[in-house]
Amino acid sequence: MSDNQNLLAEQRRALILDEVRRRGGVRVNELTRRLNVSDMTVRRDLDALARQGVVEKVHGGAVPVAEATAHEPGFEAKAALELSAKEDIARAAARMAARGSAIALAGGTTAYALAQALVDIPDLTVVTNSVRAADVFHTAQRTMTASGPAARPGAATVVLTGGVRTPSDTLVGPVADAAIRSLHFDVLFIGVHGISVEAGLSTPNLAEAETNRHFVRSARRVVVLADHTKWGTVGLSSFAALDEVDALVTDAGLPDRARAEIAERLPQLVVAGPGGEGADIPPGAH
Known part of the structure; x- marks a missing residue:
């Protein structure tokens, strides 16, 4: 299957998921008419969405998965979802990190992907509460040391906040909060469990929500990293409104x-x- 066909499938499934969440359920025959595709194509799309765990198939259609707002999947479970989208997002976001800047990198699998894209940007100071992201920088520097110079010129200075570890390998709680409160960042890159107009940015973990609030308050610029499946999802606790976000x-x-x-x-x-081609879409362009 060509890349264009793959893209069409991804866009079609995103539209189906949007309809399911907005209407509380869809029927196969409605989707075939709206999308102008075959019954078999719609059923394959619903199968794919069901495997991702975002819809539940029922007779003749699909409904949203009734996931508890406090349910927090582990890092490995989340890392397996939307891999290509996360890599695309990471590459685009890395272009927003200037050489020599102080950045904050919050936890999550998309932030982990971004860490891998940041290792070649010189002279960064990176403060993170993601154990996985810190490991990315540590591994890159250790590999460089083993292959030659003791320290790569311009290698990032990485600060891990400390704190209590969550299922997503993120450090939260009073220790993390105190460290973040005392610092000032040029830009914060932050992943989310969910994003919506009404709830803003949200997470199922109460302690993580509080730590994220401190990240947002300490940054001059807030950049949210969120693949399309996060839109319309709402976690237990909101930690920022959309008007606190500078870029998505x-x-x-x-x-x-x-x-x-x-x-x-x-x-x-x-x-x-x-x-998308990494294009900036200004307000009011639609």
């Missing part, structure tokens, strides 16, 4: 209607990967 980096699977809603509320929307 997402993937081309985000439906046009959602793009329009976001572009009306945020100064910058970056759509990464095939179909």
